[in-house]
Amino acid sequence: YTAKRRAAGPLLYDPSIDAASAQTLSLLSELRHAVDHGELRLFLQPKLALANGSVVGAETLVRWQHPLRGMVPPMQFIPFAEQTGFIRNLTVWIFEEAARHWTRLQSEGITLTLSVNLSTRDLLDQELPQKFALMLARHCVPATAFCLEITESAIMDDPQRALLTLDRLHAQGFSLSIDDFGTGYSSLAYLKRLPVDELKIDKSFVMGMENDQDDRKIVRSTIDLAHNLGLSVVAEGVENAQIWDLLRELNCDHAQGYHMGRPMPASDFRAWAEQWDARQAALQAPGTRGAAVA
Ligand code: C2E
Ligand code: MG
Ligand code: MG
Ligand code: MG
Numbered sequence: 001y002t003a004k005r006r007a008a009g010p011l012l013y014d015p016s017i018d019a020a021s022a023q024t025l026s027l028l029s030e031l032r033h034a035v036d037h038g039e040l041r042l043f044l045q046p047k048l049a050l051a052n053g054s055v056v057g058a059e060t061l062v063r064w065q066h067p068l069r070g071m072v073p074p075m076q077f078i079p080f081a082e083q084t085g086f087i088r089n090l091t092v093w094i095f096e097e098a099a100r101h102w103t104r105l106q107s108e109g110i111t112l113t114l115s116v117n118l119s120t121r122d123l124l125d126q127e128l129p130q131k132f133a134l135m136l137a138r139h140c141v142p143a144t145a146f147c148l149e150i151t152e153s154a155i156m157d158d159p160q161r162a163l164l165t166l167d168r169l170h171a172q173g174f175s176l177s178i179d180d181f182g183t184g185y186s187s188l189a190y191l192k193r194l195p196v197d198e199l200k201i202d203k204s205f206v207m208g209m210e211n212d213q214d215d216r217k218i219v220r221s222t223i224d225l226a227h228n229l230g231l232s233v234v235a236e237g238v239e240n241a242q243i244w245d246l247l248r249e250l251n252c253d254h255a256q257g258y259h260m261g262r263p264m265p266a267s268d269f270r271a272w273a274e275q276w277d278a279r280q281a282a283l284q285a286p287g288t289r290g291a292a293v294a
Helices: 003-007 022-036 077-086 087-107 121-123 130-138 152-156 159-172 189-191 211-230 239-247 268-282
Strands: 038-048 055-066 070-072 113-117 146-150 176-179 196-199 234-236
Touching: 022 077, 022 087, 038 113, 038 130, 038 268, 055 087, 055 268, 070 146, 077 087, 087 113, 087 121, 087 130, 087 211, 087 268, 121 159, 130 159, 146 152, 146 159, 152 159, 152 176, 159 176, 196 211, 211 234, 211 239
Parallel strands: 055 113, 113 146, 146 176, 176 196, 196 234
Antiparallel strands: 038 055, 055 070
Protein backbone atom coordinates (compact mmCIF):
# COMPACT_ATOMS: atom_id res chain seq x y z
CA TYR A 1 0.00 0.00 0.00
CA THR A 2 2.77 2.45 0.98
CA ALA A 3 4.72 1.48 -2.13
CA LYS A 4 1.72 2.20 -4.31
CA ARG A 5 1.29 5.51 -2.58
CA ARG A 6 4.90 6.45 -3.19
CA ALA A 7 4.65 5.45 -6.82
CA ALA A 8 1.70 7.74 -7.26
CA GLY A 9 3.65 10.61 -5.69
CA PRO A 10 2.91 12.56 -2.55
CA LEU A 11 1.11 15.49 -4.14
CA LEU A 12 -1.75 15.10 -6.52
CA TYR A 13 -1.63 18.65 -7.66
CA ASP A 14 1.04 21.31 -7.50
CA PRO A 15 -0.54 24.74 -8.09
CA SER A 16 2.79 26.17 -9.27
CA ILE A 17 2.68 23.98 -12.36
CA ASP A 18 1.66 25.55 -15.65
CA ALA A 19 -1.98 25.10 -16.67
CA ALA A 20 -1.08 23.59 -20.04
CA SER A 21 1.56 21.26 -18.66
CA ALA A 22 1.45 17.52 -19.25
CA GLN A 23 0.83 16.96 -15.55
CA THR A 24 -2.22 19.20 -15.52
CA LEU A 25 -3.64 17.52 -18.59
CA SER A 26 -3.12 14.07 -17.17
CA LEU A 27 -4.71 14.98 -13.83
CA LEU A 28 -7.65 16.46 -15.68
CA SER A 29 -8.18 13.25 -17.61
CA GLU A 30 -7.82 11.26 -14.39
CA LEU A 31 -10.52 13.38 -12.80
CA ARG A 32 -12.82 12.92 -15.80
CA HIS A 33 -12.24 9.21 -15.57
CA ALA A 34 -13.04 9.36 -11.85
CA VAL A 35 -16.44 10.95 -12.49
CA ASP A 36 -17.28 8.55 -15.32
CA HIS A 37 -16.20 5.45 -13.41
CA GLY A 38 -17.79 6.20 -10.07
CA GLU A 39 -14.61 6.89 -8.10
CA LEU A 40 -16.08 9.95 -6.40
CA ARG A 41 -17.99 9.58 -3.13
CA LEU A 42 -20.25 12.01 -1.37
CA PHE A 43 -19.77 11.81 2.39
CA LEU A 44 -22.30 13.23 4.82
CA GLN A 45 -21.54 15.09 8.03
CA PRO A 46 -24.47 15.58 10.44
CA LYS A 47 -25.73 19.02 11.41
CA LEU A 48 -27.46 19.21 14.80
CA ALA A 49 -29.78 21.63 16.58
CA LEU A 50 -28.03 22.81 19.74
CA ALA A 51 -31.32 23.40 21.57
CA ASN A 52 -32.48 19.79 21.59
CA GLY A 53 -29.80 17.74 19.85
CA SER A 54 -32.00 16.81 16.90
CA VAL A 55 -30.50 16.02 13.50
CA VAL A 56 -31.56 18.81 11.15
CA GLY A 57 -29.32 18.26 8.17
CA ALA A 58 -26.05 17.07 6.73
CA GLU A 59 -23.26 18.64 4.71
CA THR A 60 -22.20 16.78 1.59
CA LEU A 61 -18.42 16.55 1.32
CA VAL A 62 -16.80 14.98 -1.71
CA ARG A 63 -13.95 12.44 -1.65
CA TRP A 64 -12.08 10.66 -4.40
CA GLN A 65 -11.69 6.94 -3.88
CA HIS A 66 -8.57 6.71 -6.02
CA PRO A 67 -7.46 3.22 -7.11
CA LEU A 68 -3.81 3.92 -6.24
CA ARG A 69 -3.81 6.87 -3.86
CA GLY A 70 -6.61 5.75 -1.56
CA MET A 71 -9.13 8.27 -0.25
CA VAL A 72 -8.11 11.66 -1.63
CA PRO A 73 -9.44 14.67 0.36
CA PRO A 74 -11.23 17.48 -1.51
CA MET A 75 -8.50 20.05 -0.94
CA GLN A 76 -6.26 17.93 -3.19
CA PHE A 77 -8.51 18.17 -6.23
CA ILE A 78 -11.24 20.82 -5.72
CA PRO A 79 -8.82 23.77 -6.17
CA PHE A 80 -7.50 22.08 -9.30
CA ALA A 81 -11.00 21.49 -10.63
CA GLU A 82 -11.73 25.12 -9.83
CA GLN A 83 -8.73 26.41 -11.77
CA THR A 84 -9.37 24.29 -14.84
CA GLY A 85 -13.11 24.96 -14.91
CA PHE A 86 -13.83 21.25 -14.46
CA ILE A 87 -15.61 22.15 -11.21
CA ARG A 88 -18.77 22.86 -13.22
CA ASN A 89 -19.01 19.18 -14.19
CA LEU A 90 -18.12 18.16 -10.66
CA THR A 91 -20.78 20.37 -9.09
CA VAL A 92 -23.44 18.94 -11.38
CA TRP A 93 -22.39 15.42 -10.40
CA ILE A 94 -22.31 16.32 -6.70
CA PHE A 95 -25.70 18.00 -6.78
CA GLU A 96 -27.31 15.07 -8.59
CA GLU A 97 -25.76 12.62 -6.14
CA ALA A 98 -27.02 14.77 -3.24
CA ALA A 99 -30.53 14.66 -4.72
CA ARG A 100 -30.31 10.86 -4.87
CA HIS A 101 -29.19 10.64 -1.25
CA TRP A 102 -31.95 12.99 -0.15
CA THR A 103 -34.58 10.82 -1.85
CA ARG A 104 -33.19 7.63 -0.36
CA LEU A 105 -32.99 9.05 3.15
CA GLN A 106 -36.51 10.44 2.80
CA SER A 107 -37.77 6.97 1.87
CA GLU A 108 -36.05 5.64 4.99
CA GLY A 109 -37.96 8.13 7.12
CA ILE A 110 -35.15 10.66 7.52
CA THR A 111 -36.09 14.16 6.38
CA LEU A 112 -33.26 16.65 6.43
CA THR A 113 -31.68 19.54 4.61
CA LEU A 114 -28.55 18.72 2.64
CA SER A 115 -25.88 21.41 2.46
CA VAL A 116 -23.95 21.45 -0.81
CA ASN A 117 -20.74 23.45 -1.28
CA LEU A 118 -20.46 25.73 -4.31
CA SER A 119 -17.26 27.29 -5.59
CA THR A 120 -16.40 30.59 -7.28
CA ARG A 121 -16.80 29.25 -10.80
CA ASP A 122 -20.23 27.88 -9.95
CA LEU A 123 -21.37 31.32 -8.84
CA LEU A 124 -20.19 32.83 -12.10
CA ASP A 125 -21.98 30.16 -14.14
CA GLN A 126 -25.14 31.85 -15.40
CA GLU A 127 -26.62 28.48 -16.28
CA LEU A 128 -26.24 26.97 -12.83
CA PRO A 129 -29.76 27.86 -11.56
CA GLN A 130 -31.28 26.25 -14.63
CA LYS A 131 -29.09 23.14 -14.39
CA PHE A 132 -30.15 22.72 -10.77
CA ALA A 133 -33.82 23.25 -11.66
CA LEU A 134 -33.63 20.48 -14.26
CA MET A 135 -32.09 18.07 -11.78
CA LEU A 136 -34.66 18.87 -9.12
CA ALA A 137 -37.42 18.14 -11.61
CA ARG A 138 -35.76 14.92 -12.73
CA HIS A 139 -35.45 13.66 -9.16
CA CYS A 140 -38.73 15.15 -7.88
CA VAL A 141 -36.89 16.89 -5.04
CA PRO A 142 -37.85 20.38 -3.79
CA ALA A 143 -35.23 23.14 -3.76
CA THR A 144 -36.04 23.64 -0.07
CA ALA A 145 -34.31 20.29 0.57
CA PHE A 146 -30.98 22.03 -0.04
CA CYS A 147 -28.80 24.67 1.51
CA LEU A 148 -26.07 25.97 -0.79
CA GLU A 149 -22.82 26.99 0.92
CA ILE A 150 -20.71 29.72 -0.61
CA THR A 151 -17.62 31.41 0.77
CA GLU A 152 -17.18 35.15 1.13
CA SER A 153 -14.21 35.10 -1.22
CA ALA A 154 -16.22 33.31 -3.91
CA ILE A 155 -18.79 36.08 -3.71
CA MET A 156 -16.26 38.89 -3.65
CA ASP A 157 -14.52 37.57 -6.77
CA ASP A 158 -17.25 39.22 -8.86
CA PRO A 159 -19.95 40.47 -6.49
CA GLN A 160 -22.34 41.73 -9.17
CA ARG A 161 -22.47 38.45 -11.01
CA ALA A 162 -22.50 36.38 -7.86
CA LEU A 163 -25.44 38.39 -6.58
CA LEU A 164 -27.38 37.66 -9.77
CA THR A 165 -26.84 33.92 -9.42
CA LEU A 166 -27.61 33.96 -5.71
CA ASP A 167 -30.83 35.93 -6.20
CA ARG A 168 -32.00 33.40 -8.76
CA LEU A 169 -31.10 30.40 -6.61
CA HIS A 170 -32.84 31.96 -3.65
CA ALA A 171 -35.95 32.69 -5.70
CA GLN A 172 -35.98 29.01 -6.70
CA GLY A 173 -36.28 28.08 -3.02
CA PHE A 174 -32.71 27.14 -2.10
CA SER A 175 -31.41 28.24 1.30
CA LEU A 176 -28.07 30.01 1.13
CA SER A 177 -25.27 29.95 3.66
CA ILE A 178 -21.99 31.85 3.96
CA ASP A 179 -19.32 29.23 4.64
CA ASP A 180 -16.07 29.88 6.55
CA PHE A 181 -17.59 33.12 7.80
CA GLY A 182 -15.02 35.43 9.33
CA THR A 183 -12.06 34.30 7.20
CA GLY A 184 -12.95 36.18 4.02
CA TYR A 185 -13.09 39.86 3.28
CA SER A 186 -16.72 40.54 2.48
CA SER A 187 -18.14 43.73 3.91
CA LEU A 188 -21.21 44.04 6.07
CA ALA A 189 -22.73 46.16 3.31
CA TYR A 190 -22.67 43.12 1.03
CA LEU A 191 -23.89 40.82 3.73
CA LYS A 192 -26.94 43.03 4.06
CA ARG A 193 -27.71 42.81 0.34
CA LEU A 194 -27.13 39.08 -0.09
CA PRO A 195 -30.17 36.81 0.01
CA VAL A 196 -28.57 34.53 2.60
CA ASP A 197 -30.30 32.57 5.36
CA GLU A 198 -27.36 31.35 7.41
CA LEU A 199 -23.86 32.21 8.58
CA LYS A 200 -21.45 29.35 9.12
CA ILE A 201 -18.74 30.26 11.62
CA ASP A 202 -15.36 29.04 10.42
CA LYS A 203 -13.88 26.18 12.40
CA SER A 204 -10.68 28.13 13.09
CA PHE A 205 -12.65 30.22 15.62
CA VAL A 206 -14.61 27.29 17.03
CA MET A 207 -12.05 24.51 17.44
CA GLY A 208 -10.19 26.19 20.31
CA MET A 209 -12.88 28.46 21.71
CA GLU A 210 -13.04 26.64 25.05
CA ASN A 211 -9.46 27.85 25.75
CA ASP A 212 -9.23 31.09 23.80
CA GLN A 213 -11.00 34.23 25.02
CA ASP A 214 -10.65 36.02 21.69
CA ASP A 215 -12.10 33.13 19.70
CA ARG A 216 -14.99 33.02 22.12
CA LYS A 217 -15.63 36.74 21.63
CA ILE A 218 -15.54 36.36 17.86
CA VAL A 219 -17.97 33.44 17.99
CA ARG A 220 -20.31 35.35 20.30
CA SER A 221 -20.27 38.48 18.12
CA THR A 222 -20.91 36.42 15.00
CA ILE A 223 -23.89 34.69 16.59
CA ASP A 224 -25.30 38.07 17.66
CA LEU A 225 -24.65 39.59 14.25
CA ALA A 226 -26.43 36.71 12.52
CA HIS A 227 -29.42 36.89 14.82
CA ASN A 228 -29.66 40.66 14.54
CA LEU A 229 -29.79 40.28 10.77
CA GLY A 230 -32.46 37.58 11.08
CA LEU A 231 -30.11 34.79 9.99
CA SER A 232 -29.55 31.44 11.60
CA VAL A 233 -26.03 30.46 12.55
CA VAL A 234 -24.09 27.21 12.51
CA ALA A 235 -20.69 26.50 14.05
CA GLU A 236 -18.35 24.03 12.34
CA GLY A 237 -15.41 22.36 14.09
CA VAL A 238 -17.17 21.31 17.31
CA GLU A 239 -14.57 18.87 18.57
CA ASN A 240 -15.61 18.37 22.20
CA ALA A 241 -18.49 18.58 24.68
CA GLN A 242 -17.17 21.80 26.23
CA ILE A 243 -17.51 23.62 22.90
CA TRP A 244 -21.00 22.18 22.43
CA ASP A 245 -22.04 23.52 25.86
CA LEU A 246 -20.50 26.94 25.20
CA LEU A 247 -22.30 27.27 21.88
CA ARG A 248 -25.57 26.35 23.56
CA GLU A 249 -25.03 29.07 26.15
CA LEU A 250 -24.31 31.56 23.37
CA ASN A 251 -27.59 30.67 21.63
CA CYS A 252 -25.96 29.31 18.51
CA ASP A 253 -28.57 27.45 16.43
CA HIS A 254 -26.71 24.56 14.85
CA ALA A 255 -23.45 22.66 15.19
CA GLN A 256 -21.27 20.36 13.12
CA GLY A 257 -18.10 18.65 14.21
CA TYR A 258 -16.07 15.56 14.91
CA HIS A 259 -17.46 15.39 18.45
CA MET A 260 -20.92 14.52 17.15
CA GLY A 261 -20.11 12.96 13.80
CA ARG A 262 -17.34 12.90 11.23
CA PRO A 263 -18.14 12.99 7.53
CA MET A 264 -19.23 9.41 6.73
CA PRO A 265 -20.24 7.35 3.71
CA ALA A 266 -23.86 8.21 2.92
CA SER A 267 -24.81 4.56 3.43
CA ASP A 268 -23.75 4.81 7.10
CA PHE A 269 -25.82 7.89 7.85
CA ARG A 270 -29.06 6.21 8.79
CA ALA A 271 -27.42 3.92 11.35
CA TRP A 272 -25.54 6.88 12.79
CA ALA A 273 -28.76 8.92 13.10
CA GLU A 274 -30.59 6.07 14.84
CA GLN A 275 -27.77 5.67 17.35
CA TRP A 276 -27.62 9.39 17.89
CA ASP A 277 -31.35 9.71 18.51
CA ALA A 278 -31.28 6.80 20.96
CA ARG A 279 -28.47 8.43 22.91
CA GLN A 280 -30.27 11.79 22.99
CA ALA A 281 -33.42 10.10 24.27
CA ALA A 282 -31.43 8.43 27.04
CA LEU A 283 -29.83 11.75 27.99
CA GLN A 284 -33.19 13.47 28.14
CA ALA A 285 -34.68 10.89 30.46
CA PRO A 286 -35.81 12.35 33.82
CA GLY A 287 -32.98 13.26 36.14
CA THR A 288 -30.37 13.76 33.43
CA ARG A 289 -29.15 16.92 31.79
CA GLY A 290 -30.93 17.56 28.47
CA ALA A 291 -29.44 17.50 24.99
CA ALA A 292 -25.82 17.05 25.92
CA VAL A 293 -23.65 14.83 23.80
CA ALA A 294 -21.93 11.72 25.03
P1 C2E B 1 -15.91 23.29 4.24
O1 C2E B 1 -17.08 23.36 3.32
O2 C2E B 1 -15.68 24.43 5.15
O3 C2E B 1 -16.10 21.92 5.03
C1 C2E B 1 -15.73 21.72 6.37
C2 C2E B 1 -14.47 20.90 6.48
O4 C2E B 1 -14.17 20.76 7.88
C3 C2E B 1 -14.59 19.47 5.96
O5 C2E B 1 -13.33 19.09 5.45
C4 C2E B 1 -14.91 18.68 7.23
O6 C2E B 1 -14.56 17.32 7.14
C5 C2E B 1 -14.06 19.41 8.23
N1 C2E B 1 -14.56 19.26 9.59
C6 C2E B 1 -15.83 19.05 10.00
N2 C2E B 1 -15.92 18.97 11.35
C7 C2E B 1 -14.66 19.16 11.80
C8 C2E B 1 -14.09 19.19 13.14
O7 C2E B 1 -14.76 19.05 14.16
N3 C2E B 1 -12.74 19.42 13.22
C9 C2E B 1 -11.96 19.61 12.11
N4 C2E B 1 -10.65 19.81 12.28
N5 C2E B 1 -12.47 19.58 10.84
C10 C2E B 1 -13.80 19.36 10.70
P2 C2E B 1 -13.19 18.37 4.03
O8 C2E B 1 -14.28 17.36 3.84
O9 C2E B 1 -11.78 17.92 3.91
O10 C2E B 1 -13.47 19.56 3.02
C11 C2E B 1 -12.60 20.64 2.94
C12 C2E B 1 -13.14 21.71 2.01
O11 C2E B 1 -13.20 21.22 0.67
C13 C2E B 1 -14.56 22.16 2.34
O12 C2E B 1 -14.54 23.08 3.40
C14 C2E B 1 -14.96 22.76 1.02
O13 C2E B 1 -14.42 24.07 0.88
C15 C2E B 1 -14.27 21.85 0.02
N6 C2E B 1 -15.26 20.84 -0.44
C16 C2E B 1 -15.57 19.65 0.10
N7 C2E B 1 -16.53 19.04 -0.60
C17 C2E B 1 -16.85 19.89 -1.61
C18 C2E B 1 -17.79 19.85 -2.70
O14 C2E B 1 -18.57 18.90 -2.85
N8 C2E B 1 -17.81 20.92 -3.57
C19 C2E B 1 -16.97 22.00 -3.39
N9 C2E B 1 -17.06 23.03 -4.27
N10 C2E B 1 -16.09 22.08 -2.39
C20 C2E B 1 -16.03 21.04 -1.51
MG1 MG C 1 -19.00 23.86 3.61
MG1 MG D 1 -16.56 25.80 6.29
MG1 MG E 1 -13.38 25.52 5.32
